[in-house]
Amino acid sequence: LSFGRDGRAEPLRHHLHRGQQRHIGRQLFPRRHEQEEIVGANLSFKAVYVDGQVFVNAGGCPIAVTPCATVETTKDLRLYDQVAERFPDASFLRDHRAYAYCGFPSVNGAGRVVAVTCLLDDKPREFSEEDQGILRLIGQRIATELERARAETEQSRLLTMLEASLNEVYVFDADTLRFTYVNRGARENLGYTLAALLELTAVDLKPEFTDATFRARIASLLRHEEPQLIFKTVHKRANGTHYPVEVHLQLME
Numbered sequence: 001l002s003f004g005r006d007g008r009a010e011p012l013r014h015h016l017h018r019g020q021q022r023h024i025g026r027q028l029f030p031r032r033h034e035q036e037e038i039v040g041a042n043l044s045f046k047a048v049y050v051d052g053q054v055f056v057n058a059g060g061c062p063i064a065v066t067p068c069a070t071v072e073t074t075k076d077l078r079l080y081d082q083v084a085e086r087f088p089d090a091s092f093l094r095d096h097r098a099y100a101y102c103g104f105p106s107v108n109g110a111g112r113v114v115a116v117t118c119l120l121d122d123k124p125r126e127f128s129e130e131d132q133g134i135l136r137l138i139g140q141r142i143a144t145e146l147e148r149a150r151a152e153t154e155q156s157r158l159l160t161m162l163e164a165s166l167n168e169v170y171v172f173d174a175d176t177l178r179f180t181y182v183n184r185g186a187r188e189n190l191g192y193t194l195a196a197l198l199e200l201t202a203v204d205l206k207p208e209f210t211d212a213t214f215r216a217r218i219a220s221l222l223r224h225e226e227p228q229l230i231f232k233t234v235h236k237r238a239n240g241t242h243y244p245v246e247v248h249l250q251l252m253e
Contacts (some may be wrong), residue, residue, distance in 0.1 A: 012082045041063060041064065042058075044095070045060055058094075062089075066087060066092075066093075067080055067086070070103075071116045072105065077100075077132055077135060080101040081100055084099065093190035098122060100122075103119075104118075105139055106140060106142040107139075114143050114147070115146055166187050172185075174222060176201065178198070181196070189235075196238075202214065205236055206236070207236050221251050230247065233245060
């Protein structure tokens with residue numbers, strides 16, 4: 001069972017679930033194991049591996065009644081025999097006729113458990129020190145993949161917000177002054193495509209500045225003498241017309 005602490009579903013995670021399910025199932029458990037995510041106080045079964053097949057979105061149960069809760073608490077691999085008897089309120093253990101349980105955590109860089117993966121078998125199962133070491137490595141790989149997926153999701157969400165902003169948003173390199181991002185509102189007002197803007201610098205849009213005067217204007221910001229610059233100037237559109245702007249400039253590092 002593998003579950004994320006925040007319970008947010010991401011498409012990449014389903015691909016991760018399927019791949020990890022098949023790999024672990026073939027190498028360590030020929031019969032079944034599951035991956036779950038935490039949604040509030042519940043576990044959501046994101047993927048179930050049974051006899052070579054993977055099923056997604058297969059129900060859920062409260063985390064507190066499961067052995068996965070002990071993995072999260074101890075932040076370490078946990079082994080149980082007679083697991084269905086030890087945790088009688090975890091119905092999925094009965095459904096799978098589980099006898100042996102092995103659960104291991106995925107811990108992020110902040111030391112927080114972001115996932116727990118558990119393996120089930122209907123008969124006693126021994127895990128060597130080498131097996132447990134492999135599972136811990138897999139757990140950390142899952143943590144890395146989940147953090148990467150969440151970072152990509154957050155970046156995508158931020159980009160969507162910037163694109164939808166009614167303000168014109170520009171990002172340019174502090175050394176070259178060349179644009180690295182210009183949002184949709186600015187592109188539409190200027191009449192440039194993004195590809196065309198990425199070939200321009202901040203000075204190219206500001207007819208009241210030269211390269212030297214603009215660099216002098218932003219020098220105090222680059223020296224960290226002030227957190228923000230605010231000044232008024234004009235921007236030049238692709239068709240040659242001008243419009244007034246109030247620039248709020250910040251240094252992002």
